[in-house]
Amino acid sequence: MSKQRAKLVVGNWKMHGRLEANATLLQAIARRAAALPADVRVAVCVPFPYLAQVQSLLEGSRVAWGVQDVSANAQGAYTGEVAAEMAREFGASFAIVGHSERRAYHYESAELVAVKTQRALEAGLTPIVCVGETLEQREAGTTEQVVDVQLGEVLAKLSSEEAAQIVVAYEPVWAIGTGRSATAAQAQQVHAFLRAQLAAKGAAVADVPLLYGGSVKPDNAEELFRQRDIDGGLIGGASLKEADFIAICEAAAAASAAQAS
Numbered sequence: 272m273s274k275q276r277a278k279l280v281v282g283n284w285k286m287h288g289r290l291e292a293n294a295t296l297l298q299a300i301a302r303r304a305a306a307l308p309a310d311v312r313v314a315v316c317v318p319f320p321y322l323a324q325v326q327s328l329l330e331g332s333r334v335a336w337g338v339q340d341v342s343a344n345a346q347g348a349y350t351g352e353v354a355a356e357m358a359r360e361f362g363a364s365f366a367i368v369g370h371s372e373r374r375a376y377h378y379e380s381a382e383l384v385a386v387k388t389q390r391a392l393e394a395g396l397t398p399i400v401c402v403g404e405t406l407e408q409r410e411a412g413t414t415e416q417v418v419d420v421q422l423g424e425v426l427a428k429l430s431s432e433e434a435a436q437i438v439v440a441y442e443p444v445w446a447i448g449t450g451r452s453a454t455a456a457q458a459q460q461v462h463a464f465l466r467a468q469l470a471a472k473g474a475a476v477a478d479v480p481l482l483y484g485g486s487v488k489p490d491n492a493e494e495l496f497r498q499r500d501i502d503g504g505l506i507g508g509a510s511l512k513e514a515d516f517i518a519i520c521e522a523a524a525a526a527s528a529a530q531a532s
């Protein structure tokens with residue numbers, strides 16, 4: 272059996288935030304995160320304009336930060352785009368790529384998501400590659416095919432050394448923002464499938480963090496995080512509420528302790 276993997280909890284603020292509210296939230300998270308065990312890592316992915324604020328408030332804390340998208344291009348005449356390297360200059364560690372909201376509302380293809388993953392890696396960011404099926408696809412029994420194509424397109428563009436540096440987030444579209452989380456068993460089943468797909472790329476790739484996302488809340492987090500192949504969560508709505516986000520980080524610590532015993 273492979274060694275126990277650390278837990279990772281990442282907040283995805285989406286298009287939320289205001290300077291004053293951010294400061295209160297970030298200071299509270301940083302303070303509470305200091306008490307977490309070393310095997311629980313915490314990060315927040317914020318809208319681009321807040322990167323400087325996040326950097327100044329979180330530098331030196333246990334909380335890392337990142338962005339929710341990067342351009343597929345390194346630089347140039349791409350009005351409105353933000354390069355991965357720019358986020359890196361503000362100390363970002365992570366970049367979410369291929370979130371279902373971007374695939375749906377910005378028509379991002381699996382191929383484009385793969386290119387964005389490469390740009391993030393080149394800039395020294397850890398890409399959090401999101402995959403997940405719609406309700407229609409789940410009901411048609413094609414969940415595994417869908418995530419296989421989404422992740423496969425990314426893995427095909429990376430060497431195994433590069434692939435070992437990514438994070439993958441399984442986020443069933445029907446569970447995002449709906450209050451209807453996947454059950455722990457449903458999530459674990461897809462995670463096991465993804466783990467096998469990663470392992471096929473190389474031994475080092477098998478242990479990349481595999482996060483679950485979609486209506487993770489304080490009351491379902493620990494059960495999800497106790498699953499064998501669930502290494503943490505990508506948290507949307509609950510990451511905006513200080514008490515909920517902290518409780519979810521603490522659930523990750525509890526799950527990790529349970530797995531160690």
Ligand code: PGA
Pocket residue numbers: 283442446447448449450484485486487505506507508509
């Ligand atoms: P949610 O969002 O936690 O609000 O369901 C998760 C996500 O979209 O990353």
